[in-house]
Structures are given as structure tokens and as C-alpha cells.
Amino acid sequence: YNDLTSKQWDLxxxxxxxxxxxxxxxxxxxxxxxxxVKRNCNSHTVIGLNSTWTQPIVSPRWPYSGPGNxxxxxxxxxxxxxxxxxxxKFIMLxxxxxxxPNGALMxxxxxxxxxxxxxxxxxxxxxxxxxxxxxxxxxxxLFATYISPMYDKEIETINWLPDSSTQKASVSGSSFxxxxxxxxxxxxxxxxxxxxxxxxxxxx
Numbered sequence: 540y541n542d543l544t545s546k547q548w549d550l551x552x553x554x555x556x557x558x559x560x561x562x563x564x565x566x567x568x569x570x571x572x573x574x575x576v577k578r579n580c581n582s583h584t585v586i587g588l589n590s591t592w593t594q595p596i597v598s599p600r601w602p603y604s605g606p607g608n609x610x611x612x613x614x615x616x617x618x619x620x621x622x623x624x625x626x627x628k629f630i631m632l633x634x635x636x637x638x639x640p641n642g643a644l645m646x647x648x649x650x651x652x653x654x655x656x657x658x659x660x661x662x663x664x665x666x667x668x669x670x671x672x673x674x675x676x677x678x679x680x681l682f683a684t685y686i687s688p689m690y691d692k693e694i695e696t697i698n699w700l701p702d703s704s705t706q707k708a709s710v711s712g713s714s715f716x717x718x719x720x721x722x723x724x725x726x727x728x729x730x731x732x733x734x735x736x737x738x739x740x741x742x743x
Contacts, residue, residue: 543576543579543580547581548580548581548584549583549584549585549689550584550585550587550685550689551576551580551584551585551586551587552586552587552588552589552639552681552685553569553572553573553576553586553587553588553589554588554589554591555569555588555591555625555626555629556591557591557592557593557594557622557666558594560591560621560622560625560626561618561621561622561625562625563625563628566625566628566629569629570629570632570633573586573633573635574633577634585685585689586635587635587637587638587639587684587685588626588629588630588635588637588638588639589638589639589641589681590622590623590626590638590639590640590641590642590643590737590738591622591626591641591642592619592622592641592642592644592645592646592668593615593618593619593622593642593645594618594662594665594666595659595660595661595662595665595666596611596612596614596615596660597659597660597662597665598662598665598666612650616646616740619642619646619740622642623642623738626638626642626738627738637684637685638684638737639680639681639684639685640680640684640733640734640736640737640738641677641680641681641733642738643732643733643736643737643738643739643740643741644676644677644680644729644730644732644733645661645668645673645676645677646733646740646741646742647729647732647733647741647742647743648661648672648673648676648726648729649661650742650743651725651729651742651743653721653722653725654672654722654725654726654729656716657716661673661716663714664714669714669715669716670701670705670714670715670716671701671714671715671716671717671718672716672717672718672722672726673716674701675700675701675718675723675726676726676729676730679694679697679726679727679730680730680733680734682694682697683730683731683734684734694727694730695727700718700720700723701715701718702717703715703717725743728743729743
């Protein structure tokens with residue numbers, strides 16, 4: 540709270556949990572958080588929301604069971620549809636103007652055989668996206684949603700790529716998916732694809 544009120548923030552981004560996102564009752568306390576942020580941040584601060592993605596098909600946290608809710612890509616799509624519906628309802632109620640379409644991005648990345656390799660749906664721990672390809676894509680999508688329009692910087696101008704020595708997201712552990720220049724091009728195409736259909740299921 541002290542950091543919220545004492546610093547001149549340009550952008551504050553929040554995120555609902557991927558698993559919790561399918562249960563609307565889990566969003567009610569979250570709206571209180573957004574209200575507190577809005578009432579205490581600067582008038583120029585942009586408040587954002589990251590649209591989360593479903594966990595991998597191999598996840599032990601799969602929310603559905605039974606023959607009508609298979610742990611397949613179709614079941615994963617059902618999960619994402621409910622997450623989308625709650626996200627859209629939430630942004631209407633809270634007045635958040637824009638979201639990072641990372642649900643749509645992960646769908647595009649996972650449905651490209653050149654990018655989704657290794658058999659774990661880009662999440663070796665059964666939950667969090669691996670470092671490398673997916674985390675790089677998620678970061679570029681955040682950049683395209685907020686940083687590009689705020690500071691006039693296009694994602695194509697960023698030539699840096701992570702490698703195995705780069706500081707990694709702690710939740711992803713040591714899992715790393717290297718990125719070639721060709722894969723970088725595909726990732727950026729997926730970013731633009733998700734930006735064009737933020738609650739869709741488009742593929743490259």
C-alpha cells in the first residue's frame with residue numbers, strides 16, 4: 540500500500556489466477572483490490588489486467604472431470620472460454636479499459652508445432668509457462684499492450700533474446716525453451732494475432 544501511494548506509477552498490472560479465473564466468486568474480492576488501487580494511485584496511472592491462460596493439458600490441477608470434459612485441447616478450450624467470460628465481465632464492472640491477451644497468446648503458441656515442443660504443453664511443472672519461448676511471448680504481449688502505445692516503441696525493435704544464463708522467472712524453475720530467430724518471428728506473429736482477437740482462439 541505504501542508503494543502504491545508514494546510512487547509515481549505509470550502502469551499497474553494485476554492478474555487473476557489461471558485456475559481461480561473460472562470461478563466467478565473468486566473475482567469478487569479481486570474487485571475490491573482494483574477499487575483500492577484506483578482510489579489511491581495517481582490520476583495518470585494506467586491500471587491493467589493480464590488475461591490468464593489455461594494450465595497445460597497434463598496439469599494435475601485440471602478443473603473438469605468426466606467424459607464430457609476431457610483433458611484434451613477441447614477441454615482446455617472449454618476452460619479458457621469460461622476464463623474469458625469472467626474476464627470480460629470483470630473489466631466491464633471495474634472499468635479496466637484493456638487487457639493483455641495472454642490467454643489468446645498461449646493458445647496460439649501451444650498450437651504451433653514449431654514452438655510447442657517437449658510434450659508438456661510449455662509448462663514442465665504442470666502449471667507455469669517455461670522460461671524461454673512462452674515467457675518471452677507473454678512479456679512481448681505485455682509490451683505490445685501497454686508499453687508500445689505509451690512510449691511509442693514497437694516490439695519488432697527489441698532484438699534481445701533470453702538464453703540459458705538469463706535470469707529466469709522463479710516460478711518456472713530451471714525449465715528453459717531456447718528461442719531461434721525463426722521462432723522469435725513466429726512468437727511476434729502470435730503476439731499480433733492475439734492483439735487482434737483478445738478473447739479468441741486463433742492459430743498461426
